[in-house]
Amino acid sequence: MEGWSSTHVSSRPPHRQNTRPTMRDVAERAGVALVTVSRVVNGVGTVREETAERVMAAINAIGYQRNELARSLRPGQNSMTIGLLLGDLTNPFYASLAKAAVEVANRAGYAVLLSTADEDPEVERRAVGELIGRRVAGLIIVPDQGDHAFLNEINGHDHVPIVFVDRPATGAEADVVLVDNEDGGRKATQHLIDQGHRRIAILGAPSYYSTGRRLRGYRKALRRSGITPDSNLVVTLRRGTTEEASAATHTLLTSADPPTAVFSTTGFLTEGVLRACRQLQTSVAIVGFDDFKLADMLPTPVTVVTSDTEELGRHAARLLLDRIDGDDAPSRRTVLPVQLIARGTGEIGTQ
Template identity: 75%
Template structure:
């Protein structure tokens, strides 16, 4: 730590706060500390005195996005179960799409001598992992998204194929003006947008850019606002494809408030989707299998599996419940 502090021109306490993610450190200062850590290849070993040189703990590191999102909670639950059956504990951390927080979290996990890492990467450059991990190679698996700047095993969903099928389903029901709500994401919802465009092109339908709504945030409130704007436009859509479950919730809120009927397919299933007045058609994925598969790949690497990085794409499937068949118009229960 002294070498890091000297190189970054800060005190030991500042280095400690950056590594622990505790206390206030200016962004520019934190950046200098992280750059020094990368340059030196520093790793803090919290439990080094209890381990022989080169030995790792019987622990996974699991770095995810927002744990309030049921998607990540389900993924984590499955990975923890697989790890537990093999006698491994799991250290759980979150980064919330913040590259600086992610770097600190991964440095901290490596410093704790985890046997391996499962990471949902943010959209930044991940070549820094090669520096952090230079002296003590730790197996790494990316899940839900690939990373840039480094090579490792990755487990993904068929985002493009699922979105294509969702859009095809709406077209099959007679919809021609199909809007899409796109949550901010550098990979998953971008691939879902590609699937939407592809389905329209293959059906010989124009891609109306006015019906493609990219949101600043992926919240239900933003999706509800966007849906109200679409319905108030001169040429409103007859159906919407929502690229996350949060956005699906927002569409439902808006249509219920306005007493509007609108065709709808969402990506990702959610609780009570089948209990709505009009049950919601969704593209569903086995999120738990995503976590299980990532954990199994990591165990393989920990146990000596070699070879080039593996890329696994898990299938998704359409659950037809009725909302895709709904045609636009005022609900019969609307007040006059």
């Protein structure tokens, strides 16, 4: 387990009667929700100017001061840290998400402990246990495809709030922040259809959620255009590596009835498609899901469907901080939009 920084307190203090004004006292005096006071105090999120002024007036009137020691020692929060459990950190998507979440947490006075599970349910369960053992204040998790019912006890009994990011979890109820994968798949495929393509292949990575929704969008776009999906053009790779994508693309493009366009559902797969096309010295229309470095600098810049990955991390971190500070509203499901960036490869027409 690695982390950018951490703070650890080894034991809990004895219970004492709290005589200091609390954040809840401020909320009651200002006539606002507790989460609004939290946002003003921690400097995260958006609050209207007049509301922020009312909160500050209440703070000054009752003499509220944020007690960092009390925050760090309350049950379930023996350190001013949050846990961040991600997938493969060699994937730029997760690195960007993590960077943004850490920045939000740091601005609010929290350090971040980072761990990875790499799609292994047992590794994930152990990593969660280790983070809870360090008394983190809350968890941001990119869940794998296993059963996450065990997290309900952590969120309930141990009072450790959880936010899922990039995918929902099976068997667990908590906030979740996603990108609109299905709409991204639809946008990518429709763009290729608009260029005149009818035989459009799709390369998918082994994901129980994200690429599955992208495949759903692909099929929806084809059907809406009166095109019957061809199962021979739907390729699901075993591991989702660049090498697998390159080999699969080579097989597709040298077949008796090759596709004229390819929709690759991750950045790694797009790289594999490009390598195969270069090796075969052939031109095929390509739209990839997720942007990647130098995509706009290639001889034919790569058309992509992309989302604001940093906002995904920021939004998840803000939600978690709100929960840590007492927001007990029903679980939220936030879906961030995607956009298509036309650069060249997706605009290649049929030959």
